[in-house]
Amino acid sequence: MTSDPAPEVNSHYLDHVIHVSGSRPVEAAEDIVSHSGVKLLAKGAQINERVRERLLMHKLQKPLEDCIHVTQGIMPESFGPLGEAMFKQHPLLKALCAHDLYPSAPTTLASLKLSIPVQSLLTVYAEHQGERLRHTAGVAMLVLALARRVLPGESERHRMLALAGLLHDVGELYIDPQYMRPGTPLGPPEWRHVASHPVVAERVLRNMVGAGKEVASAVLHHHERLDGFGYPRGVLGAALPMNGQILAAGEWLMALIETSMAPMTRASVATRLIPGEFSREITEAITAAAQGDDAQDALAADPMPLESAIPRVVGIIGMLERFREARPWIDQRIAAARPGLRAVLEAGLQRLLRIQTAFSSTGLDTHDPDGLVASLAEQRDAKLQVELMTVVGELEWRLRELERESLLRAGLLPSEESAVMRELITRLKGGG
Structure with a gap:
């Protein structure tokens, strides 16, 4: 059995961390030690521009993500008011997340326990692009709602999937920012970098305290589809785990809510035109949760001539x-x-x-x-x-x-x- 290679520090991720250090303290949560045993930074040392080159020069004994603490970072309690504000902004989101047998989705997100590495990673991600925290919170709530319908009674699994929803796009932190700017035209070579973000996130999360293999696996599959036409691996059929399907469907729905004039009409059209991307259980759960919002779509939308x-x-x-x-x-x-x-x-x-x-x-x-x-x-x-x-x-x-x-x-x-x-x-x- 071979062990993972010594982790290298990703320069793009480190640059995001340093950017965050300009507005809130970022410190070493433990001694940061090179693969050869040299102590690079002592516990409590500040992570900022002055230590950038020293960290980039060495492979580490532990991933940098596991060794830093962003103080004054995102607290789970903040997801309560954020979720409620999103419900007001997107009534359809509130309708999709409603469930008589469970606490509200914002309440459940607010009760999640975030380890220091997870909290710090999520804080760095939230600083990455202004509105991304709202997106990821919306995905988490939709994933929670779908999991409650598809996997009734499995409350711990629901919470794990909600956490995966919060973390699903953290792999973007490791990609050259020039490819991530909205509106940037991407050819195949550039798109290959962007499409790698689920793989990168899986590697970061699988051994992270507070995340782990189940969260990492769901995140790895959040752009895959049952018919094999997703990415990054084109996973087909039974090879796509249910956790990954649920996260993929939640991410897809949130994108429609954010970008479409008539999101449920778009969802209905998509599942009719190209069936088989999601399982029957998931499409039925979406239909049941929507409860006629496609008709409201049509009344609210202002279609092109x-x-x-x-x-x-x-x-x-x-x-x-x-x-x-x-x-x-x-x-x-x-x-x-x-x-x-x-x-x-x-x-x-x-x-x-x-x-x-x-x-x-x-x-x-x-x-x-x-x-x-x-x-x-x-x-x-x-x-x-x-x-x-x-x-x-x-x-x-x-x-x-x-x-x-x-x-x-x-x-x-x-x-x-x-x-x-x-x-x-x-x-x-x-x-x-």
Whole structure:
């Protein structure tokens, strides 16, 4: 049995710690010792810019994350008022988290016990980007709500998953900040860095006091999907643990609440168009918790004019037509490919076929999109209008996701094989 290699100090994480030290004390919770036995900092020493290079020069006997204490850090009690404020901001979040048999989600978060390493890591993360603590608290509450419905009676597991929700994105602290700035365009090489954050977080959390292997495993899987089209590992079916599924669904729902005009309509459309990403138990739990909020979505949303859908529908039709034309070329490449490339091509093919089927099921694959939109507009049905625009947006997103994920996976292959995937993307986009 081999032991883990001596931990190195991640410069990006350390820079975040030093930034925090400008507003609150950060100190060594114990002696910080190099792998060769040299005491680098004594217990109680301040962690700041003056010790940066000394820490970066050495591998350590224990991870730095386990050896620091951010004093005046985030206290669990603060999640009570934060959660209540988020309920006022997002009534849907409150509705999804409601449960007659358990304390409120903010109350449960406020009662969590945070070890010094976990509290310090969470405090550094909260300083990383201004609104991220609200996001992570929302994810934690949704995860708690889903766990209560899918795993009734397992209160300790519920609390563990809520903690995983709070910590799910701490891996972002270890990535070059230039890739994390909102609006930064990311090609496959850059996206590969971003997509590594669940793996990094798992390594940080698995042996951390107050976190541990169960929390780390859930965090590792929070961007995976049952159909194998998630990341970072493309875990498929039974290989995706229920804890990871619950955290993935909570994170997905919170993203919809934060970014969508009609989040439950978007969730309903997504699960209908691309079924199989989450288990039946989880989708039923989401549906039961929502209790008709998709209809409220439609009344509250202010959808774009239906006419704006026409060029977007035409764009989807054109891409799927090019897919049909490229199908013989794809089948030939799959037949001739080595296992690595074959797996990437087959995963992309299956996802394209599902998008094709989903598009056909909407009735939008018509040769007269102008006439279709005109007939829908005559009905003056606000809910139908919101759903149509949501369907178009979801299909566009799925096509962008397919391109990104396929190029990311292809980027791990030898250059001549990744070139095949790039050629396929070019063909689908009408570039050759």
